[in-house]
Amino acid sequence: MIPLLLLLAIGGLMQAARSFSLTAGTGATELAFGFLLLTAYFTARLVNQLGLPRLTGYLLAGVVAGPFVLDLVTQEMAASLGIVNGVATCILGLTAGAELNLRRIRPVMSTLRALIVIAVLGGIAVLAAVLYLLRPMLPMFSAFSTTEAVAVCAVLAVALTPQSPAVVMALLSETGADGPLSQLVLAAVVVADLVVVLCYAIAAASAGAVVGDGVDILEIIGSVGWELAGSVGFGIAAGMLIGLFLRSIERGASLFALLICVVVAQIGVRVHLDPLIVMLTAGIWLENFSRADASKLLEGFESAQLPVFLVWFALSGARLDLPLLREAIIPVLILATARAAWFAIGGRIACALTAAPPAVARYGWIGLVPQAGLSLALAVVIQTNFPRFGGAAAVLILSMLAVNLVVAPVAFRAALIRSGEAGQKQANDFAPNAAVHD
Amino acid sequence: MSCSNRTRDLTRWIGCALVLAWTSSAGAAPFTPPIPPQLLHAAPRAATLDTWVAIKAIGGLLALLSLAYLGGNRRVVRFQERLGVHGVITAGFPFVALGLFASWPAIGILSPDVITGLRPVLHFGLGWLGFLIGAQLDIRVLDRVPTGTAYLILVEALGPFGITAAACGAVMLGFGQSWDDPDVWRDVILLGTAAAMTAPRKFRGFANRTWREGRGADVLLGQLDELVGVIGLLFLTAYFRDTTSSTWTLPSTAWVFVSLGLGVAIGALIFAMVRVPRSNAEFLAVVLGAIAFASGLAGYLHLSPIVICFLAGVLVTNFPNDQRADVFRILHHLERPVQLLFLIIAGAVWQPEDWRGWVLVPLFVAGRAAGKYTGIVASKTAVGALLPAGFTERRRLITPLSGLSIALVVSMGATTGDPGLSWVVTAVIGGAMVTALLIRDDAPAPPPPVVVPIDELDEPGAAPGGAPR
Numbered sequence: 067m068i069p070l071l072l073l074l075a076i077g078g079l080m081q082a083a084r085s086f087s088l089t090a091g092t093g094a095t096e097l098a099f100g101f102l103l104l105t106a107y108f109t110a111r112l113v114n115q116l117g118l119p120r121l122t123g124y125l126l127a128g129v130v131a132g133p134f135v136l137d138l139v140t141q142e143m144a145a146s147l148g149i150v151n152g153v154a155t156c157i158l159g160l161t162a163g164a165e166l167n168l169r170r171i172r173p174v175m176s177t178l179r180a181l182i183v184i185a186v187l188g189g190i191a192v193l194a195a196v197l198y199l200l201r202p203m204l205p206m207f208s209a210f211s212t213t214e215a216v217a218v219c220a221v222l223a224v225a226l227t228p229q230s231p232a233v234v235m236a237l238l239s240e241t242g243a244d245g246p247l248s249q250l251v252l253a254a255v256v257v258a259d260l261v262v263v264l265c266y267a268i269a270a271a272s273a274g275a276v277v278g279d280g281v282d283i284l285e286i287i288g289s290v291g292w293e294l295a296g297s298v299g300f301g302i303a304a305g306m307l308i309g310l311f312l313r314s315i316e317r318g319a320s321l322f323a324l325l326i327c328v329v330v331a332q333i334g335v336r337v338h339l340d341p342l343i344v345m346l347t348a349g350i351w352l353e354n355f356s357r358a359d360a361s362k363l364l365e366g367f368e369s370a371q372l373p374v375f376l377v378w379f380a381l382s383g384a385r386l387d388l389p390l391l392r393e394a395i396i397p398v399l400i401l402a403t404a405r406a407a408w409f410a411i412g413g414r415i416a417c418a419l420t421a422a423p424p425a426v427a428r429y430g431w432i433g434l435v436p437q438a439g440l441s442l443a444l445a446v447v448i449q450t451n452f453p454r455f456g457g458a459a460a461v462l463i464l465s466m467l468a469v470n471l472v473v474a475p476v477a478f479r480a481a482l483i484r485s486g487e488a489g490q491k492q493a494n495d496f497a498p499n500a501a502v503h504d
Numbered sequence: 505m506s507c508s509n510r511t512r513d514l515t516r517w518i519g520c521a522l523v524l525a526w527t528s529s530a531g532a533a534p535f536t537p538p539i540p541p542q543l544l545h546a547a548p549r550a551a552t553l554d555t556w557v558a559i560k561a562i563g564g565l566l567a568l569l570s571l572a573y574l575g576g577n578r579r580v581v582r583f584q585e586r587l588g589v590h591g592v593i594t595a596g597f598p599f600v601a602l603g604l605f606a607s608w609p610a611i612g613i614l615s616p617d618v619i620t621g622l623r624p625v626l627h628f629g630l631g632w633l634g635f636l637i638g639a640q641l642d643i644r645v646l647d648r649v650p651t652g653t654a655y656l657i658l659v660e661a662l663g664p665f666g667i668t669a670a671a672c673g674a675v676m677l678g679f680g681q682s683w684d685d686p687d688v689w690r691d692v693i694l695l696g697t698a699a700a701m702t703a704p705r706k707f708r709g710f711a712n713r714t715w716r717e718g719r720g721a722d723v724l725l726g727q728l729d730e731l732v733g734v735i736g737l738l739f740l741t742a743y744f745r746d747t748t749s750s751t752w753t754l755p756s757t758a759w760v761f762v763s764l765g766l767g768v769a770i771g772a773l774i775f776a777m778v779r780v781p782r783s784n785a786e787f788l789a790v791v792l793g794a795i796a797f798a799s800g801l802a803g804y805l806h807l808s809p810i811v812i813c814f815l816a817g818v819l820v821t822n823f824p825n826d827q828r829a830d831v832f833r834i835l836h837h838l839e840r841p842v843q844l845l846f847l848i849i850a851g852a853v854w855q856p857e858d859w860r861g862w863v864l865v866p867l868f869v870a871g872r873a874a875g876k877y878t879g880i881v882a883s884k885t886a887v888g889a890l891l892p893a894g895f896t897e898r899r900r901l902i903t904p905l906s907g908l909s910i911a912l913v914v915s916m917g918a919t920t921g922d923p924g925l926s927w928v929v930t931a932v933i934g935g936a937m938v939t940a941l942l943i944r945d946d947a948p949a950p951p952p953p954v955v956v957p958i959d960e961l962d963e964p965g966a967a968p969g970g971a972p973r
Contacts, residue, residue: 068780075773076797083804086752092918093803095624096631100797104777107789111780146624372785373792 069108076104077131080138098143099150103373105131106380119479121236124376125471128383135388144384147377152331153324154378155232155439156345160323161367162231162256163301163349164360165238171253174246177422177430178253184419185412185434186227186258190265192408194223196401203397206458210277217276218455220269225448225463226401228262229255230438231346233471236375237479238491245487247425251433251478256346259440263294263340266444270451277454286451289338297339301347304330308348309356312363319363342439382438382471391465398465405470409434429481436478437470597937599844600910603851614852622849623918624800627809629846630915631799634810636835637730637908638817649724656883657728661700663882664875669696671871672864672931679860690744691928694916695864697736698932699872701729701906730908734814737912738763741808741919763807767815770798775820778827787827791834808915810908843907850914854929861930868935869942873902904943905936 080101109130110123131138171178197219201207207215234255238248267290274286304326311322327345334341352360391398413431416422422430445463449456482488606613614622673692681688703726742759754762774794781787798816799809821828856862913932917925 068776072773072777072780075769075776079769079773079797079801083801086805092623092806093627093800093809095800096628096796097800097804099624100793100795100800103789103793104797107786107793108777108780373789376789376793 069111073105073108073112076101076108077136077138080131081136084138094140094143095146098139098147099377101131102128102139102147102380102384103376106376110376119237119475120240121233121375121379121475121479122472124379125383125386125475128380129386129388130383131380132384132386134386139384144381147381149331150377151381152335152341153327154374156327156331156341157324157367157371157374158232158235158378159342159345160327160349161364161371162235162252163346163351164353164364164367165235166253166256166350166353167249168350168354170249174250174420174422174426176420177417177426178250178257180416180420181250181254181413181430181434182257182261184416185409185431186229186254186261187265188412189405189408189434190220190223190227190262192223193226193401193405194219196404197222197226200397200400204458204462206455209454214277217269217273218452218459221266221273221448221452222459222462224262224266224269225441225444225459226405226466227258227265228437228440228444229258229434230436230440230471231255231259231342232378232438233436233475234433234478236371236379237475237482239371239375241479241482241488242491243482243485243487243489244491245425245485246423247429247433247485248482248487250422250426250430254430254434255436256350258434259346260294260343262440262444263290263343266290266447267294270448273452277452293338293340294343296337297334297343298347300330300334300339301344302351304344305348305351305356308363309352309358312352312356312358312360320367323363323367340443386468386471387464388468390461391468394461394465398462398469401462401466402469402473405466406435406474425485425487429485432474432478432481435470436474437467441467597847597940599847600851600854600933603848604854604856605851606848607852619849619852622852623803625845626849626853626914626918627799627803628796629842629849630911630918631795631802631809631813632835632842633846633908633911634734634808634813635795635798635817636839637734637810638814638819639821639831639835641727641731641818641821643818643822652883652886653724653728655886656879657725657732659882659886660702660725660876660879661729661732662875663877663879664872665696665700667875667878668699668868668871669693671867672696675864675867676927686744687922690740690916691925693736693740694913694925694928695868695931697733697740698905698909698912698928699868699875699935700736701733701909701912702726702903703906726906730906733906733908733912734811737808737915738811740916741806741811744920745806746920759807762805763811764815766801766805766807767812768819770794770801770812771816771819774798774816775823775825778820778831779825787830788834791831803919806919808919810911810915846911846914850910850929850933853914853917854933855926856930856934858926858930861927862934864927864931865934865938868931869902869938872905872935872939876903902939902942905932905939910936 080097083097106124106127109127110120113123113126114120128139130136133139133141133144194216197204198215201215207218210218231252234252237243238252267287270286270290308319308323308326312319326348330339330341330344334344349360352358352363409431413434414427417427417430441463445460445467448463449460452459603614605611607615607619609615669692672695673688676688676691677683738760742763743756745756745759777790777794778787781790794816795813798813802809802812820831909932913925913929917929
């Protein structure tokens, strides 16, 4: 009851302030920041009482307050908070990477490989086939021949496949989950993102050759190759740097790592590196190859995850374009169902072939369903690289992302709780484990 | 690592994260998305800014912010104390100079675009300062101040206010300004208000200023002077406001009540909100969000974030609650980085090239000293016998200028957006520097033994932080 009253009071103040000026003037950025932080937090409290993940509350707060519903946070305000998003992505990447202990994954490495090949790569094939069948419902295909349509379907299928390390990290943190399922899912979504980037290079180059949309194949291969290899290289360098700091100075390591995140978020994109891959690699290096104790860094970062999650997901919610989703709802629902269904089938096949632990076999595939950052990035790249169908493709990708972002976290949280891994992580003073016990 | 250490690190780096995020976004190119607005955050791939310029700007900012962080480190503070320049440095002037240096066109770190993008940080910093100062004003403690203190404060504030305002106003008229111009009145009142505020002799930030029985008179006077400054700012933002960009048409007096009402409403809201969190991370999120929201609301309505957050802070502290100490802990740990970053930005927005501002500096310093002398004489005569030892007979003519004075003029500049305020900013920053140097020259005499400590740092075992004990 109290969170609801507080939400109404905060919303009322925001509405009153917004009536003061028709444009976002002085104070708009911190107003939007504070408003999203508070509303996401209190909405999560409410939603949690209904048995839903807090993450759903963060998203819901963003959707309701955002430009497509109440318009309390305008598009201009959301855009001004873009940098918060970038830095948060890097922090999430570094944390996810540093959580990934390859020694602990080794027993289920064969399952991981099978998941990537069967569920993820197989998922691309399945989505491409479904897209091809859905052509009559998607006007963008009307101008393409059969060969061209196949190439476009391949590009779109790659963009619709990615997982979300951010969502997985947020839910692992919220539920305090630890165990084979948590470790495997985290590893799978990280590796799957890398695989998808590679697949995109191949699919985009092929589509460029077939569709001939003014696309320079070599340029695409070169840029994606640089983005992937360069990001991994820079990530290792960043990991070594943070490791050196941790070993030699120790104190203030969190701040130092944060500075690296800011640099990567701001400069990385300007030299065409993927900040998520850079910081994921840095985290993996720290945890698995550096002599530094990554747990010290994690301890500091764990403390600040909540504000980061609040703003990152609330902003993601604010950007969900509901009118756009309504227009494309039928093909999007078909595609989302096909994607989830294939992950379920493929995941179970992969687990059966590799004799995976029961919890992994039963719930592992659910962790592959959430979708967020990489799909969004690919939507932008497709729109830039393929002007003929990029606009319509972006609408489809965004709508699909909206569905998965809203539905999948609920399922994955339930899976973590049912698997018995929720609450297994050693409690930390700052870790918000309350969600499980609320 | 202990819980308190972790909390300190956590809050420090979260604060720096906010600042870094905004500062670096200010150095970034405007996004040029060829795509729907919802994809804006992914659009940096299409950014057109010259990479080297971006790298230079962000690298420079990171260097500045690292310095700001280091400035808050206890070891660095102890080193400054050993050098004997602690008073000057802790007042933060090197960081003002850094901001000024970084804003030179030849350096190109804090360019006009970057400074524009820094406004959210400025507003957040101002709101944070206001909240911290307000949260330390425990009204119940004020019931126990010695008899005659109110008179002492009044005359010691009115003296510097009147003389400084009159002297600077006369010079401004000599420079060709007109009495009929409301901005002249605004500037004169602002200068007087800034001059009226004093800080304890040894400044150790804003988070250790709560007066209680047994603490020095300068702590009490400094705290109450700041209250005078906030009230002055409340009226200035109400009566001298830009009404062109608003859909609300209200008389000036109504804006005083809007400010008061907003401050009280937000205070009550924060009071209710801080009772909800169950962990430190949640508490941090709520406090950060609340201050950002309050300062954003104030900025959006063209009111001062200092005033609104001050009122909120007073309410949160003075309503009975169990979270008071936790609020102080968060505020205290973020204090130094926020203050120093604020000073860097204040330096960056400062335009010292107008010589007329420098002409006001000696007048500002002399006006304060003369006003203080008048106030001391008047208070000694009228209420000297009523006050305990140390309250009147050991008063100094040259007292440090409160850090809030600089925040006050910067806040006014940020609220009104008037470039004409550069005179006032120069007078106050320059006056604060000269005062700090004069006090340093005045400092070497060892303090005589006194029964009642004059300053909080004279107390053996004085704990940092403003948490009530």
